[in-house]
Amino acid sequence: MILTVTLNTALDLTYRVPALKPHASHRITEVTERPGGKGVNVARVLAALGHEVTVTGFTGGATGRTVQDLLAATPGLVDALVPVAGPTRRTIALVDDRTGDTTQLNEPGPTITPAEWSAFQEAYEALLAPASAVALCGSLPPGVPVGAYAGLIRLAKAAGVPVLLDTSGEPLRRGVAARPDLVKPNADELAELTGSHDPLRGAQDARRRGARSVVASLGTQGLLAVTPEGRWHATPPTRLHGNPTGAGDSAVAGLLSGLTQQLPWPERLSRAVALSAATVLAPVAGEFDRGTYEELLSRVDTRGDVIASA
């Protein structure tokens, strides 16, 4: 079983409007509801690939119940969310039908009490026992200590479970210092962590800070991996036009999938790039098209040892 942790789960709403005009009144033409938060998105892709996945994190209030109802309707996912008093946040992606642009509105999430945070850590330790890998994903809700991921990484390592971290800012900085097996920053997150705008230098620096391996997601330029086994750069076979929402989460799912199947790095990276590209090209934001994924998989260009530092 693969475990994904989403401390700031969400009910993701997508609203279509004919044209967004500040200070006007709008009739929403289409409403879509999805369970969200980065770890939930990763889990959904893993389940679609045929993996057994358990989702943990927090759930509360009416929005939390809706998230759990939607998870229950997703085959292959096991819901192990921990109940809290505050309501799970909503996020709203407001899509302007005229321009295709998206305006994002994110509720802050419930404030987690110290008792709730303790209850989560206990549940997490129990869930690590049967896990083949764990992914720690996304932002921290109010009340959770900024060093939360560092603590969860130490627990995973003590349990002998490979741990992937995908977050940003101070939680990433502290998490890296706890020596996770893998971090997957994007270019901005890597630059914020290391101060270097060169991805290779940044990835090398992140390794020095504690990450065993670093896979940086570089948007249309694919993935750059710096690992103890070598360096690779994997690029998608075509220019991608579409919605990048969820592409990073699909890459994380590909990396975890390849990790638990003990694939060599080039195959893990090809899988991650193909899933990410299939997500960008899918008509529904955050979903991926299986046919596109399978078609792209053999066409990802993954090169090793040819990377020179800029």
Add this chain to the structure above:
Amino acid sequence: MILTVTLNTALDLTYRVPALKPHASHRITEVTERPGGKGVNVARVLAALGHEVTVTGFTGGATGRTVQDLLAATPGLVDALVPVAGPTRRTIALVDDRTGDTTQLNEPGPTITPAEWSAFQEAYEALLAPASAVALCGSLPPGVPVGAYAGLIRLAKAAGVPVLLDTSGEPLRRGVAARPDLVKPNADELAELTGSHDPLRGAQDARRRGARSVVASLGTQGLLAVTPEGRWHATPPTRLHGNPTGAGDSAVAGLLSGLTQQLPWPERLSRAVALSAATVLAPVAGEFDRGTYEELLSRVDTRGDVIASA
């Protein structure tokens, strides 16, 4: 008991954002949830005035459950909403902290099936028996026939219950033809119904079309009443600066309150104008301040027989 009907109930969310920028990502700083839809707002004001009120209409899904939980926490309100399969809509008022302006996002509401519409009409007939007055408020959700209010007005009249209609467009046109006791259009709704931009002519025309009495809400200019008992114009004592959200619903509550207490028209109108003004002046949108209401009540200027057609 006063009965209010809200066919398109809502979970009203108010989001505060530091500054709304289309196509950007926003962190919501404050989230407020209220049960909504015009008839629900009217009922809340009536309950605060000490009336027994029953709320009916439709409820469905997780949002409907939240609306019902919030209604249960409001003293003096009885929840007689009829369950439907589709989810109750959300509305979002996005308040820009910088400018104070509001951008409104309204979900369309669930599609009501013919069987659900029949079930509602049966429930409504049963609720009319103990009612001293009924208010039919707001828009129709998808699936409800455009002549819905006309049918509900005929049922109320057959039961001997005075009926107030507050809606717009074709549902108002058809409703007026069914001879309600009172309609409360605003200036735009009255102009759309009658083609006249002069409120007095418009109100007279609405009476010819079937309404026994017409009370037009004219924003800062107060209320104009054209009735079989005479004509009055009631104006607030001060210029009002504030949020007009819910001011019309508070006016409807004032009219119903005065109607069931068999007050003469000038007192009904003073109550409606004072409630409406106290709503505009309240710090929270749609609420009213009792102290302000009581202070304004004696100062509303209500004049009869001095109205000349423009």
